[in-house]
Amino acid sequence: MVVMVTKTKRAERRTDALSKERIVEAAIEILDTDGESALTFRALAARLATGSGALYHHVASKNDLLTAATEEVITGVMTGLAPGDEPRAAIQAIALGVFDAIDAHPWVGTQLAQEPWQFAVLPVLEGFGQQLQALGVLGPAQFDCASALLNYILGLAGQYAAGVRLLAGVTDRTAFLATVADRWADLDPARFPFLRQAAPQLPAHDDREQFLAGIDLILAGITATSGSRRSSAR
Amino acid sequence: MVVMVTKTKRAERRTDALSKERIVEAAIEILDTDGESALTFRALAARLATGSGALYHHVASKNDLLTAATEEVITGVMTGLAPGDEPRAAIQAIALGVFDAIDAHPWVGTQLAQEPWQFAVLPVLEGFGQQLQALGVLGPAQFDCASALLNYILGLAGQYAAGVRLLAGVTDRTAFLATVADRWADLDPARFPFLRQAAPQLPAHDDREQFLAGIDLILAGITATSGSRRSSAR
DNA sequence: GATGATGTTGGAACAACGTTCCAAAAGGTT
DNA sequence: AACCTTTTGGAACGTTGTTCCAACATCATC
Incomplete structure (x- = not known):
């Protein structure tokens, strides 16, 4: 005692x-x-x-503080992943982990999108690279693919964080998307036919689901181009 | 009166x-x-x-000013595109146009990554959507694919702009990448084997080329998942 | 022309921010 | 106790976006 x-x-x-x-x-x-x-x-x-x-x-500075805070969240995400998964599933798990972290802490999205060279992104990029290696992607294509996955996530991070910033108190994300959809529906039909047509599905869609769809798209591209045969659609 | x-x-x-x-x-x-x-x-x-x-x-405000400036640059990009191209080439042309604009005006990258809901991104998204429609992508997948392309570009926009911000006067981008590569090479070998291995190719690589590689990757994924033939590379 | 009404100009002033500075306090060592 | 180092906390500085307001220009009307 x-x-x-x-x-x-x-x-x-x-x-x-x-x-x-x-x-x-x-x-x-x-x-x-x-x-x-x-x-x-x-x-x-x-x-x-x-x-x-x-x-x-x-x-040292406010930047130092924000960097440390971001690092804390991201390392928490990366250490909480179950190892030994199939490569494709592991990549999806990493991506979803970052997505959920940004969903819980939107300021992390701002930080990642604004300072993508900070340490916090390295574990994510490393994780992608390792899994791509396991997938059989060769040489420089590894880095291209990992970088594509990372850029996609960083882009969505900024977009998501900006959405939350625009809400500024409104907790309902569907309401925000409905506002955006209304603005899209009012666009010039001659210049923006696609957006006018896509507007109705905007409030209904699931952010997380669409995010995963993008990841799957890139994964499909990786599978298609890195295999033995090169699918040149010319 | x-x-x-x-x-x-x-x-x-x-x-x-x-x-x-x-x-x-x-x-x-x-x-x-x-x-x-x-x-x-x-x-x-x-x-x-x-x-x-x-x-x-x-x-109205500084934000208003930055939004207007970004809009000016992006509309300049979108109106300068040659119409009537093959869809895949048209998508690449749009993406490269935005990339070159950010290369010439790095602050546009910051602005796009930080405020992705502003008007300036709409013409880009619209352009992608139209070409995907022409490619034969159906229904909700159109929006998923267009959004994936856009998010990839926005992520790279932020990354590129942040790199320029870190340079702060150094005009040589290769020197900056060499510095990053050195930091990667000093990482813990146990935790970051992929990044240590990828570090040497970092200073040599061409940003524009890698950017296009990412676009091609997403396009390949689109072709693989949405076309009539399903290239199951399993 | 003179006269208001209306919109524009430009500089002072305000509140808030990140950051620096420094005297006081606390803690550890002799 | 005496000394030195680190930590504390609040005042102060310089810069920013923004607001305020008195002077000014412009124009339709008398």
Whole structure:
């Protein structure tokens, strides 16, 4: 009983001690509950009952903070994956994991779309590459395919995050899509026949399902082009 | 006096008169020459030899300004396309047009990746949809495929723009990619075998070529899954 | 021409932000 | 106790988007 209080006083001295982990955790809470625009160093300092200057002893900048927060979410996604799947299923699992993470934390989508060279994307790209290798994709095509998958996800990340940003309080995504559909339906019929025709299916569609459809499309392309025969549709 | 009929005689009053077109034009010049961070209402007012307040009589907000500038560039791309092409070639032409526009104006990439619901993306999506229809893609798959192509482009747009932002003055993109490659080569071999192996080909690769490879991949997937013949490469 | 009405201009002012600075406090070591 | 290092927290700085408002220009009407 008495042995527990031996060393490491530093960690236990003050329960409210500041640390990068605690700051990132508080930042994620603010981002999740009040949105990206609510994350300011003043709001963060207020929540942690400290001053802005103290935060800068643990965090280099706001960019550093957002990067760390994104990293936290993405590594959580990648470590939670079941290994040993069939390559195609594994790729879908990775993609869906990122999608769900962005669905739960839309600010991650903004961050990934805006800073795609940050560390957080590397585990995703690595995961794609490994599975493509397992799929039998050869040489430089591996990187092309992995990059295509990643770009597709990053594009959707930005789109999804922007949608949430436009909602700004409205929790109903269907209502948002209905608004977009209305705008599409009012477009010039001569210039936008396709969008006018596609508008009705916009509010009804399932984001997650369409996302997976895109992944399957790319996977089908990979299968078609990387096999022994080259399907030149000319 | 009840005489207040508007005659809408918005004639040209002065040659140096302010207008939304002139403001957008000046904004594009600043964005192109000095980068996205250089575009402030003060810098814009200085370049147009006026005050910030005057600008707000023609432009609602900075977002409005960026949206208008992006629209200007994208409509320029879409109207410059030669019609009557074969569908697959037409899709590639649209994609390459957007890619080249982002290459020439990296801030367009930022804008598209960040605000994908703005008007500027609609002509692109419409173009894809029309060509897919011509390709014989049926029903809801049209929208899935068009959306996949668009998301891929938007993801690459953000990635490309972020790369330029990180360069910040260095004109050599190869040098930037070499830096990234070095960082990849230093990764943990146990966790990142694929990226370490892919690193050497990073500085050498052609962005435009890889971009087209991704488009071809998606097109191959479309052909494989939606055509009359199903190329089951199993 | 003079006169209002209407819209434009330009610069000062405001609130908010990220960031820096620094004096006080806390903690650890001798 | 005395000293040094790290941490804290709040004030202050410079910059941003935006608003406000007094001066100005333009034009239909007297």
